[in-house]
Amino acid sequence: MPQPQLERLAIENVTKAYGDHVALRDFSLDVAGGEFVALLGPSGCGKSTMLNCLAGLIPLTSGRISIDEDRIDALPPERRHFGMVFQNYALFPHMSVGRNVAFGLESRRVPRGEIASRVARALRQVRLEGFEDRYPAQLSGGQQQRVAMARAIVLEPRLILMDEPLSNLDAQLRTELRTELRRLHQELGLTTIYVTHDQSEALSLADRLVVMRNGVHLQIGTPAMVYTEPADAFVAAFMGYRNVIPARRRSSSDGEVIVELADGVSLRGVDRSATTDERVVVAVRPSDFTLVSKGDTADGPTADNAIGCTVRVVEYQGEESAVEAEAPDGLRLHLRTREHVAVDEPVRIRVDPARLLVFAADG
Amino acid sequence: MAEHARSLRERLADRGIDRVLWLLFPAAALLGLLFVYPFVYGLGLSLQPNEGAPVIGNYVRFFASDFERSTIWKTLALAIPAAAINVGLSIPVAYKLRGPVRFKRLITTLLVMPATLGTVLVAEGLIRYFGPIGWFNQVLMTLGLVDAPLRLTHNYVGVLASLIITGFPLSLLLILGHASGIDPDLERAAATLGAEPRERFRRVVLPLMMPGITIAAVLAFVAAFSVFPSAVMVGNPAGETRVISIAAYQAAFERFDYPMASAIAMIMAAVQFAIVGFVFVIRGRLYRGTTSGAKG
Numbered sequence: 001m002p003q004p005q006l007e008r009l010a011i012e013n014v015t016k017a018y019g020d021h022v023a024l025r026d027f028s029l030d031v032a033g034g035e036f037v038a039l040l041g042p043s044g045c046g047k048s049t050m051l052n053c054l055a056g057l058i059p060l061t062s063g064r065i066s067i068d069e070d071r072i073d074a075l076p077p078e079r080r081h082f083g084m085v086f087q088n089y090a091l092f093p094h095m096s097v098g099r100n101v102a103f104g105l106e107s108r109r110v111p112r113g114e115i116a117s118r119v120a121r122a123l124r125q126v127r128l129e130g131f132e133d134r135y136p137a138q139l140s141g142g143q144q145q146r147v148a149m150a151r152a153i154v155l156e157p158r159l160i161l162m163d164e165p166l167s168n169l170d171a172q173l174r175t176e177l178r179t180e181l182r183r184l185h186q187e188l189g190l191t192t193i194y195v196t197h198d199q200s201e202a203l204s205l206a207d208r209l210v211v212m213r214n215g216v217h218l219q220i221g222t223p224a225m226v227y228t229e230p231a232d233a234f235v236a237a238f239m240g241y242r243n244v245i246p247a248r249r250r251s252s253s254d255g256e257v258i259v260e261l262a263d264g265v266s267l268r269g270v271d272r273s274a275t276t277d278e279r280v281v282v283a284v285r286p287s288d289f290t291l292v293s294k295g296d297t298a299d300g301p302t303a304d305n306a307i308g309c310t311v312r313v314v315e316y317q318g319e320e321s322a323v324e325a326e327a328p329d330g331l332r333l334h335l336r337t338r339e340h341v342a343v344d345e346p347v348r349i350r351v352d353p354a355r356l357l358v359f360a361a362d363g
Numbered sequence: 364m365a366e367h368a369r370s371l372r373e374r375l376a377d378r379g380i381d382r383v384l385w386l387l388f389p390a391a392a393l394l395g396l397l398f399v400y401p402f403v404y405g406l407g408l409s410l411q412p413n414e415g416a417p418v419i420g421n422y423v424r425f426f427a428s429d430f431e432r433s434t435i436w437k438t439l440a441l442a443i444p445a446a447a448i449n450v451g452l453s454i455p456v457a458y459k460l461r462g463p464v465r466f467k468r469l470i471t472t473l474l475v476m477p478a479t480l481g482t483v484l485v486a487e488g489l490i491r492y493f494g495p496i497g498w499f500n501q502v503l504m505t506l507g508l509v510d511a512p513l514r515l516t517h518n519y520v521g522v523l524a525s526l527i528i529t530g531f532p533l534s535l536l537l538i539l540g541h542a543s544g545i546d547p548d549l550e551r552a553a554a555t556l557g558a559e560p561r562e563r564f565r566r567v568v569l570p571l572m573m574p575g576i577t578i579a580a581v582l583a584f585v586a587a588f589s590v591f592p593s594a595v596m597v598g599n600p601a602g603e604t605r606v607i608s609i610a611a612y613q614a615a616f617e618r619f620d621y622p623m624a625s626a627i628a629m630i631m632a633a634v635q636f637a638i639v640g641f642v643f644v645i646r647g648r649l650y651r652g653t654t655s656g657a658k659g
Contacts, residue, residue: 057551077554090552094570103566104556151556161555 005158006033006191007068014063014073016049016215023049025215027063036185036192038206040199040238046215047195051161054193056080067158078107083152083190085162089144091136097123097147098132104155122154125184142173149181153188160192166201178204199238203227211235232272233281233359241283242334246361249278257358262329268305269356279361286322288355289335292348306350309333311341325349402632409625421626431627434607435634441519441594441606442587443638445526449534449583450576452527456535457575458568461542471539478532485528486596490516493524493597521597522604526587533586534579541575542568570649577646581639588635607631 009031016024024046031037039047052058054065056077065073072080083104091100101122105115123129126146136144145165152160165181166174182205185192196202202209203223211219211226211234219231230236237244247259250266257271259282273280292306309325312332320336325347327333335349375381412420425431456474460467477485493499493515500512515521545568553563591608598604607627615624 055551055555057554077551078557078559080555081557082555084552084555086548086552088546088548090546090548092549092553092567103553103558107553107557107559107562151552155556 005156008032009159009191010064010066011050011054012064012066014050014053014065015061016046016053016058017061022215024053027215027217029210029217029220031191031193033191034189036194036205036207037210038194038196038202038208039210039212040196040202041212042197042238044214045212047197047212048163049215050212051163051193051195054159055082055084055161080159081155081157083155083157083160085145085148085152085160085165087164087167089136089148089165089168091144091147091151093136095135096132097128097134097136097139100136100147101150101154104151108155118154119150122150125153125187126150126180141169142177145169145177146180149184153184153190156188156190158191160190162192162194164196165194167196167198174201181205199240211238230283230357233283233362236283236357236359240285241357242286243282243284243289245282245284245331247280247282247358249273249276249280249358252276256353259358262327262331264328265307265331267307267351267356268353269351269358270354272357273360275360277360281359281361283357283359284333284351284355286334286336289333289349289351291335291337291339291341292350304350305353305356306348307333308346308348311343311345311347314341314343405625405628408622409629410622412622412626413620421623422630424623425626425630431610434605434610435630437604438588438590438606438608439634441522441526441590441604442584445523445530445587446534446580446583448523448527449530450538450580452531453535453538453579454569454572454576457539457542457572458564460539461545462547471536474535475532477528480529482525482529482592483596486525486593489521489525489528489593489597493521516597518599519603522590522594525593525597526590529593530583530586534583537579537582538572538575541578542572545571573649574646577642577649581642584638584642585635588631588638607634 011027011029011031014024014027015022027046027050029037039050041047049058053060053073056072056075056079060073063073064071092103095103098119101119102115105118110118119132120129123131126149128143128146128150131139131143131147136147139147145168148165162181166177169177178201184190185205194202194205203226206223209219209221209223209226210217211231213234219226219235221229226235227239230239230241233241233244245261247261250258250260252258252271255271256268257273257280258266258268259280260266261282267282269282292304307327309327311323312326313324315322320338321341323335323337323341325333325335333349341347372381409421410418412418412424417423460470464470491497495512495514499515500509503509504512515524549567549571550563553567558566589608590606591612594600594604594606594609598606600609608631611624611627611631614620614627
C-alpha cells in the first residue's frame with residue numbers, strides 16, 4: 001500500500017459568503033492522510049462550496065486551510081497539486097483520452113517517456129486500456145467518468161476532490177463505479193474528499209461522513225455511527241428515517257420517553273433530544289415498523305408499542321413491499337414488509353422502543 | 364392501387380422525404396430567385412463582351428490593365444488586415460465577456476452599437492473626428508505629440524478605420540456567441556491539473572474558440588472585401604482605395620459596360636471564394652466538436 005502523501009489536512013473556521021448569503025459558516029474539519037471523507041447533504045448545503053474552496057476555485061471569506069502546517073488557502077488552484085473530478089467530468093473535448101490524461105503531466109513538465117508510461121498505468125488502473133486515441137464524445141458516460149478519474153490520479157495528487165462524480169450516471173453504472181472508486185482508494189490510498197447528496201454512496205465509500213445543512217456540519221462520524229446514531233432529526237431523515245413526525249412529549253424517565261404523534265396515537269421511544277421541551281420530532285425507519293398478528297389488540301405505549309392503521313398504498317418492490325398506512329387522526333406512516341397486504345386492509349404495526357428516536361424539534 | 368400509393372409515401376418518408384420538406388420551398392425559391400439566377404445571368408453576361416471580342420474578352424481586358432488588376436490587391440490590402448484586426452480584437456474581449464460578467468448586457472450593447480449606425484454615418488463621423496481640424500488631431504497637437512495634423516482621412520487609413528468600426532461588432536458577436544458555449548469547468552479542470560492561466564488559454568480555451576473564430580474571420584473578410592461607401596467617402600477612390608467594387612461600379616454606371624461590370628463581379632466572387640475556401644480547408648484540420656466536457 002503506497003504511503004499517503006499528506007499527514008493532515010486542516011480546515012479551520014472556513015466561511016464563504018456571497019453578499020448576505022452565507023454558503024459556508026465557520027466550517028472546520030480535520031482529515032488524516034489516506035482518509036476518504038464524504039461531505040453529504042442536500043443541494044445548497046455548502047458541500048460543493050467547501051470542495052471548491054479546497055480546490056482554490058473560489059476564495060474564502062475567512063478561515064484557513066492548511067496541509068501539514070503549510071497554509072494553502074491563498075494559493076491558486078494550479079499550485080495546490082490536488083486532483084479534482086468534476087460532476088460533468090470536464091474532459092477536454094478536443095483532446096483524445098490519452099492527451100486528456102497527459103494534460104496535467106505536461107503542465108508539470110514531466111519528461112515525455114515518463115508521461116507515456118504513467119498515462120498507460122492510469123488508464124489500466126481505471127480499466128480503460130486501449131482507449132488512448134478515442135475522443136470524449138465517443139465514450140459512454142461511465143467511460144468518461146473513468147477518464148476523469150484517470151486524469152486526476154495520474155498526477156498522484158496529495159488530495160483528490162470529487163464533486164458528485166457519479167450523479168450523472170444511471171443507477172446500475174453508479175453502483176458499479178462506486179465499487180471501482182472504493183477499489184481505487186484501497187489500492188492507491190489517496191486522501192479523498194467526496195461530495196455527494198446520495199446517502200448510500202456516502203455510506204459505502206467513506207471512512208468518515210460529514211452531514212451538512214445550510215453551510216454548517218450537523219454530524220461528523222463513521223458511516224456506522226451516523227447511520228445508527230443520527231445526531232438530529234435532519235440527519236436521521238437523510239439516513240433513511242423516512243418517518244419524521246412532529247410530536248408532543250407526554251412523559252419521560254431514564255432516557256425513555258412517551259410521545260403523542262397524533263390524537264390517540266402514543267408510542268414509547270429513546271430520548272435523543274437533550275431538552276425537556278414538549279415539542280419533539282420522532283424518527284423511525286420504515287424497516288423498523290413490523291406488522292403484528294391481526295388477533296392481538298393491545299395498542300399503546302404501555303403494551304407492545306403498536307398502532308392500528310389502515311393500508312393506503314402498497315408498492316411492490318420484489319423481496320419486500322413499501323407500504324403507506326394511515327393511523328388515527330390522518331397520520332401517515334411508512335413501513336416495509338415481506339408480508340402480503342392489500343389496500344384498505346386494517347393492520348397493526350409496532351416498533352421496538354429502542355428504534356424510535358425522539359429528537360428536539362427544529363429551531 | 365391506393366394501397367400501393369400509400370406504401371410508396373411511407374417508403375419515401377423512411378428516407379426523410381415527406382411533406383415537411385415543403386417547408387424548405389420558400390427558402391429554396393428565394394435563394395433561386397435572388398442568388399442563383401442573378402449569378403448565372405451575370406456569369407452569362409460577363410461572357411458576352413461588347414464589340415465582338417472573344418468570349419473571355421472582358422477577363423482578358425481586366426487582367427491586362429494594371430489599373431484594373433491592381434484593384435484586387437488594393438481590396439485585399441484592406442480586407443485581410445481589417446478581418447485580422449477585427450478578429451484579433453474580438454478574441455480577448457470575447458474571452459473576458461464569455462462568463463457571467465457584471466454589466467455584460469450594457470458592455471455588449473455599447474460594443475455592438477457601431478454596427479447599427481451604418482457605414483455612411485460612421486464615415487461621416489470619421490471625416491470630422493479624424494479630419495485635419497477634428498478632435499483627434501487637435502488633441503495630438505495640443506499635447507505636442509505632432510507638429511502638423513496627421514492625414515487620417517481620404518486615404519487607406521480612413522477606410523481601414525471605418526472597416527474596423529463597423530466590422531468589429533459583427534466579429535465580436537460571432538466569437539462571443541461561440542465562446543459563451545464553452546463549459547467554464549474545462550478551464551477550472553485545467554487549473555486543478557496545474558496549468559497556469561496562459562497555458563489554460565492556449566491549450567484549452569483558444570482551440571475550443573477556433574470554430575467561432577474562423578467563421579468570424581471569413582464573414583469579416585467577405586464583408587470588408589465588398590467595401591464601397593467608406594472607400595469612396597473616407598478613402599481616395601481614385602487612387603490607393605480604388606477597390607474592386609469601385610471598378611465594377613465605374614464599368615457599369617460610368618461606362619455602361621454591363622458585361623465588363625459582370626466580369627469584375629465574377630472576379631470578386633472568385634477571389635472571395637478562394638480565400639474562404641483556403642480558410643475552411645485549414646479549419647477542417649482543427650477540432651470542430653462540442654465545447655463542453657460532459658456527455659452530449
